[in-house]
Amino acid sequence: MHIAEGFLPPLHAAGWTLAAAPFVIHGGRAVARERRERPETTLLLGAAGAFTFLLSAIKLPSITGSSSHPTGVGLGAVLFRPPVMAFLSTVVLLFQALLLAHGGLTTLGANVFSMGVAGPWTAYLVWCTVRRVNHTAAVFAAVALADLATYAVTATQLALAFPDPATGFSGAMAKFLGVFAVTQVPLAVVEGLLAVLVLRLLGDIARPELERLDM
Amino acid sequence: MGHLSLAARAVTVSYGGRTVLCAASLDVRPGSRLALLGANGSGKTTLLRVLSGALRPDAGQVRVGPDALRHSRAGLTAHRQQVQLVLQDPDDQLFAADVARDVSFGPLNLRLAEDEVRSRVDEALEVLGLRELAERPTHQLSFGQRKRVAIAGAVAMRPCLLLLDEPTAGLDATGADEMLTALHRLEEWGTTVLLSTHDVDFALAWATEVAVVEAGRVLQGDPGALLGDTGLLARARLRRPWVLELADRLDVSRGGAPSPRDLESLVAALTDFRV
Amino acid sequence: MGHLSLAARAVTVSYGGRTVLCAASLDVRPGSRLALLGANGSGKTTLLRVLSGALRPDAGQVRVGPDALRHSRAGLTAHRQQVQLVLQDPDDQLFAADVARDVSFGPLNLRLAEDEVRSRVDEALEVLGLRELAERPTHQLSFGQRKRVAIAGAVAMRPCLLLLDEPTAGLDATGADEMLTALHRLEEWGTTVLLSTHDVDFALAWATEVAVVEAGRVLQGDPGALLGDTGLLARARLRRPWVLELADRLDVSRGGAPSPRDLESLVAALTDFRV
C-alpha cells in the first residue's frame, strides 16, 4: 500500500522523511561497509533488490476478488536482514515511484518508514523469536505480521494527517484501517503462505545459497 | 490425440506503439510438419503466443477446429489441454528440483490421479528420450537436455498440437540430432508440431510446409517454393538454404524436377544430372 | 596494437572431479583467425577462460609472448590489457543502463582521463558498427546488438587479442552478417581474434586455422584438413561442414586440389570438374 504523491501534507511528508532517514543512512553505510570488506556483495545486493522489486510484480491468488501483489519486505527481511532491507526498500520504492508511478517522492519517506523499516523489523523480530519453536510458523508469522505492521503504520500516517473532525485520530484510524483491510488483511495471510512455500522450494533447489545467507 | 486444426485469422498485435503482426493468418493442419520462419524480432514468437492463447490479439481471432478461441478462464483451460507452447529458453520453464517432478507439474494441475500422473510422466520422458534422466536435478542437465525436459512438460499434458519456439537454437550437432529424433517420435505418436526457427536449412529438410513472417504478415506454402524465393527471403531477412542455392547455381532443377531438400536429394539430383 | 602470441601449454583443468581439459595445448599466432571447435560442454569455454586468466589451470601454464602468465593481481591486470574475453551471453557482461556508459567501464578501470575514455568509447563503437546506438538503453537492444556491445566493451580496452565465446550463436542471418563485418573490421584494425563455435560451416568459411577440442585435448591445424577428418569429427561430436561433405560425395577434390571452403569455391570446383 503506497501513499501517493501529494497525499500527505508537506509537513507530515517532511516529518516521515526525517523519521526514515536514520534507518536508510544506516542501511546505506552497511552497504558501503559490506563492499569494502567483501567486494562481491555489490552484485548480490543488486540481485536482492531486483528480486524484491520483481516479487512485488507477482499477482497473488485473490480471496476477496481484488487482485493483490506481495510487498516482498517480510521475505526480504528474513533473507537479507532489516538494515539492508531499509536501503533496498528505498531503492525499490524509488523505482516503483518513477518506473510505475506507485507511491511518490515527497511521500517516499513515509512509505520507506512503513515498508522499509516497520515491516522488515517486525518480520525480523518475529522470525528470531518464533524460529526456535517452529520454522514454518516463524516464516508465516514473520511475513504476515510484516504486512500487517506496514498496513497499520500506513493507516497511522494517514490518520495523523487527516484526523476525523468529530472523533479525531481514533476515528480516522478506524476509517483507514477499515477501508484498506479489504485488501491488506487477506494479502498478509496469502503472502505468509507464499513465503512458506517459497522457502520450502528454495530448500530443494538452492540449499547452498540459503546456507550462505545463514538460513 | 485427435485431429485438431488450429488457425490464426487476420491477427493484429501491437506492443508499445509498434505493430508486430498485421492481419496475419496461419493454418496449422493436423499431421503436417509446419516450420515458422523469420528473422529475430519478426514476430514468430508473438504469433506462437497468440496461437497458444497466452496473448490476446488486438484484432482477429484464433480458430480451433470450427470454433473461435475464447479468452475466458474456461476457454483457455480447455485450449491449453489441446495446444501447448514451449518457449525458447528452458530455464524460464523449469521450476522443480528434478526432471520427473517438473514434468509432473501439468498433469497434477489436470487433477489426475497419482497413478495417471506417473504414467503420463513416464510416457513423456520416454517420447523425449529422457528416461534415464528422470531423477536428475534439472540444473545438472545440458542445455539440449533441459530443452527436451521443457518439451516433456508440455507433452505430459497430451496436447494434439505442440508449438515449439526455436527448439534447435543453441544446440550443437548432437543436441540437434536428439531433438530431431524427439520430433519424429512426437509425430509417430500423433502430435502435430509447429515450430519456429531461423535455420532455413533445417526448415527445408524437416518441414512439409513453411510459413514466413515478414513485415507483420505471414506467407504460407511449400518449403521448396517459399525458401527458393530470393525476393521474399531478402524482405524477410533470411538467407536461402544452401541446398537450394547450390541447386540453383548448378542449374540442377531445370527439368522441372522437385527441388532438393537436403544433402542426399541434392547429391542424387547432381548425379542424375551428370549421367 | 602490437603482435602478441599467446599459448596454452599442457593445461589441465578439473571441476568437481571431472577433468575438462587434460594437458591441452593451443597456439594463438598474431594475425591468424583461429576457430576453436567442439561440442557443448567439451571445454571450449574453459580453455578460453584459462587463456584470459580468469581461470587458473590445475597444471600447465599460459604463455604470453616469451613469458608465463602470473596469476597475481598485477599480472592479471597487465594481461587483461592485452587479452580480453567476451562471454557467450552478453547479459553476463553488460551492467549499465545504456550502451556508451557500459563501454566506458573498462577504460575507466584503466584510470584513463575522461577525454581519453570518451575517445576509446567512440572508437570501439565505430569498429563494432554501433555508433548510432550509443545512447540507446541496453535492454531495448536485440540479442545480436547486445553481443556486439559486449565486444565493444572489450575492444575499448584496446587488447591485441580478443577471445570470443560463441559470437555467432543465437544470431539470425542479419545478426551473423553484422558480426562477420565486425570481425573483419577488428582484423583490419590489427586485433587478432580467437573465437569458439560449434558451427563447423562458419568455422570453415572464416578461419585460417582451427582447433578441435576433443576428450580434453586440443588438435590444431588447417581448417580443410581437420574439418574433413570424419574420425576426429565423430569423436568430437561435430558434423562435417556441408561443403566438404558434398565435395567428398561428388568426388570433387580427387586431383589434390585445395578443398573448397564455402559455396563459391565449391561451385567453382564443381564447374571445373564438369568442364
Added chain:
Amino acid sequence: MSTGFALDDAAWASPWRRRAVGEKVLLAGGLVGVGISLPVWPGSVLAAAAALAILLGPAQVSPRVLARSVAAPLAFIVVGSLSVLVSLRWDGGPGVAVTEETRRSALSVLGHGTAGTLGVLVIAATTPMADLLGALRRLRVPDACIDVAGLVYRLVLVLLATVVQMGEAQAARLGYRDRRTTLRSSAALGAGLLVRSWDRARRLEEGLAGRGYTGSLPSLDPPRRTSLPFVATSLVALGAITTAALTMGGS
C-alpha cells in the same frame, strides 16, 4: 513481450532526454511543490494543468501511457479522499456524516494528490533512471549505494522477461487454474526468480572481472549543458502559478 516499463520507455524516448537533469528536477519539483502546498483552487488545479500540458505537449508522452500510469495512484487518491470525506461519530451509536469541513479537506487532498502525481510524472517520463542516478552520484550519494541501485535497475530489466515467461509457461500447464494451484505456482515463480537473480549476479561478477571489476562500477555520464531559457521559463511559469494561486485564492 514488452521490453520494459511504459514510463521508463517513454523517458528513454523523450525529446527532453538530453536536457540536464537539474533543470527537469527544478521544473518537476517546482510543480510538485506548488501543487501540494498551495490551496487547491486554483494552485493545485493550475499546477496539475501545467504538468498535464507539459507531459502531453513538449514532452510528447502518449495519452495512453499517461492514462495507464495515473490509474493506480488515482485509485489510492480517490479511496483515500472518500475516507476523508466521511466523518465517523461514536456518540449516540456509530454513525457517518459528510460536513462542509470534510468535503473541503477531501477535495483538498484529491487536488493535492492529483497535482503531485502529475508533477512527479514530469520527471519520471522524461528522465531515464541512469541519468537520475548519475545526478545523485554527483550529489555525493555514496558510490556503493548508486552502484547497487544501478544494478537493481539493470537486473530488473534482465529478469523481467524471465518473470513474464515463467508465468506464461506455468499458465500454459494450467498452473493458475484455481487458488490452490495459483499459490503453488506463485511460490515456484518466487523461488525460481530468487535462484535466477543469484545466478545472474554470480555470472555478471565473473563477466565483469575480465573488464577490471574490483567492486565498484564506474561509468561515464554523457555531458549535458543546462539551458538557461528552460530554467528561466520554468521559474516564470512556477512564479505565475504561485502568484495566481495566492491572489485568486484569497478572494
